[in-house]
Amino acid sequence: MTARRSPWMTEDLDQLRSLARTFFAKEAVPHQERWAERKQVDREFWTKAGELGLLCLSVPEEYGGGGGTFAHEAVLLEEQARSGDSAWGGSVHNGIVAHYLLAYGSEEQKHEWLPKLASGEHVGAIAMSEPGAGSDLQGITTRARRDGDGYVLSGSKTFISNGAQADLVIVAAKTDPEKGAAGISLLVVEAARAEGFRRGRVLDKLGLKGQDTSELFFDDVRLPASALLGGEGQGFVQLMRQLPQERLVIAVSSVAGIEAALELTLDYVKQRSAFGRELIKFQNTRFTLAECATEARVARAFVDECVGLHLRGELDVPTAAMAKWWSTERLCRVVDECVQLFGGYGYMTEYPIARAWADARVQKIYGGTNEIMKEIIARSL
Numbered sequence: 001m002t003a004r005r006s007p008w009m010t011e012d013l014d015q016l017r018s019l020a021r022t023f024f025a026k027e028a029v030p031h032q033e034r035w036a037e038r039k040q041v042d043r044e045f046w047t048k049a050g051e052l053g054l055l056c057l058s059v060p061e062e063y064g065g066g067g068g069t070f071a072h073e074a075v076l077l078e079e080q081a082r083s084g085d086s087a088w089g090g091s092v093h094n095g096i097v098a099h100y101l102l103a104y105g106s107e108e109q110k111h112e113w114l115p116k117l118a119s120g121e122h123v124g125a126i127a128m129s130e131p132g133a134g135s136d137l138q139g140i141t142t143r144a145r146r147d148g149d150g151y152v153l154s155g156s157k158t159f160i161s162n163g164a165q166a167d168l169v170i171v172a173a174k175t176d177p178e179k180g181a182a183g184i185s186l187l188v189v190e191a192a193r194a195e196g197f198r199r200g201r202v203l204d205k206l207g208l209k210g211q212d213t214s215e216l217f218f219d220d221v222r223l224p225a226s227a228l229l230g231g232e233g234q235g236f237v238q239l240m241r242q243l244p245q246e247r248l249v250i251a252v253s254s255v256a257g258i259e260a261a262l263e264l265t266l267d268y269v270k271q272r273s274a275f276g277r278e279l280i281k282f283q284n285t286r287f288t289l290a291e292c293a294t295e296a297r298v299a300r301a302f303v304d305e306c307v308g309l310h311l312r313g314e315l316d317v318p319t320a321a322m323a324k325w326w327s328t329e330r331l332c333r334v335v336d337e338c339v340q341l342f343g344g345y346g347y348m349t350e351y352p353i354a355r356a357w358a359d360a361r362v363q364k365i366y367g368g369t370n371e372i373m374k375e376i377i378a379r380s381l
């Protein structure tokens, strides 16, 4: 056994795990190749997830959610990673977009949007990054100009997960360009009602082939005052407050990804032979896997601790940054070792380990690059 039961697991979560496992095996795994060609999942996948109650698991029931906690989200993330599906952008929709609405939306906004996200009627995206600004969000140039009692939004965003399918996009824009970070606000764009909103290319990526990552354009999009999330100029602080959860989402997926890679590789080295014996019998294979299994155990222990802290509302920004950089670095290292043990087959994209290798790389880049994680940690020392 490579994976251990997390201390935060409960019987209720076991049932959810079993439901999620069956769901990904039946509804996601068989479609990976087709989704990779289309560069996006089927739209119905979202509504199927919604029908089973697998969307917005940690949103209160009064807003249509599952009434669970972050532990419920973690189980879903783990099962997706273990299934080998890297196409569905559920982590952004559930773990990020819904929680921005929950944390900063008015009662009216929450009742309007959260039930639609929970049913899959709406797909959610969050648009911060721009062609000229990623790590340095203060440098964004998308502008939301006051116009009567509403706003006019202009600018462009890139690398937006779920961008091609999104019905609801939370956009970071400058409402007061003179004020730097204090001039950033968050506005909710409903795609169907936003004249001047355009989607650009669904981008070609090294990995996450089936995941929709897109360019978005806002050409003088007129928005009502009710599009503003929280107060004007609050955007930067709002983003910072959500960062621990966003980073924990990546860390949880990464640990599950490490464990999945290890299991795939253990199976392989037990059945593949060279020089008259199974690969597992070579000391190099055994030592490599011993190291990987140890790294998996250490990563799980730390990320489990972070999940526990987050469930108690005690996960701070530097600790979440530690979890993000550490787990994603380990993921890339372990998956790379695993590819080596598969030999040439490890380089063939029909083998899940090859896809896992390509999918892993971005984890060190998005959600704040690992260099930015180290900056955050260093500042806290």
Ligand SMILES: Cc1cc2nc3c(=O)[nH]c(=O)nc-3n(C[C@H](O)[C@H](O)[C@H](O)COP(=O)(O)OP(=O)(O)OC[C@H]3O[C@@H](n4cnc5c(N)ncnc54)[C@H](O)[C@@H]3O)c2cc1C
Pocket: 092, 126, 127, 128, 129, 132, 133, 134, 135, 136, 158, 159, 160, 161, 162, 205, 208, 213, 362, 365, 366, 367, 368, 369, 370, 371, 372, 375
């Ligand atoms: C598949 C994918 C999905 C994504 N999804 C989303 C999404 O849904 N929404 C969204 O808003 N964005 C999304 N992003 C964007 C992602 O968050 C950014 O790519 C990331 O934050 C880095 O920004 P950048 O690409 O502009 O790189 P840059 O900021 O230009 O960084 C380039 C390099 O410089 C380094 N660097 C920058 N500043 C410093 C510093 N102060 N100290 C040390 N090194 C530094 C970086 O670490 C990096 O190595 C996604 C990206 C990808 C690839």
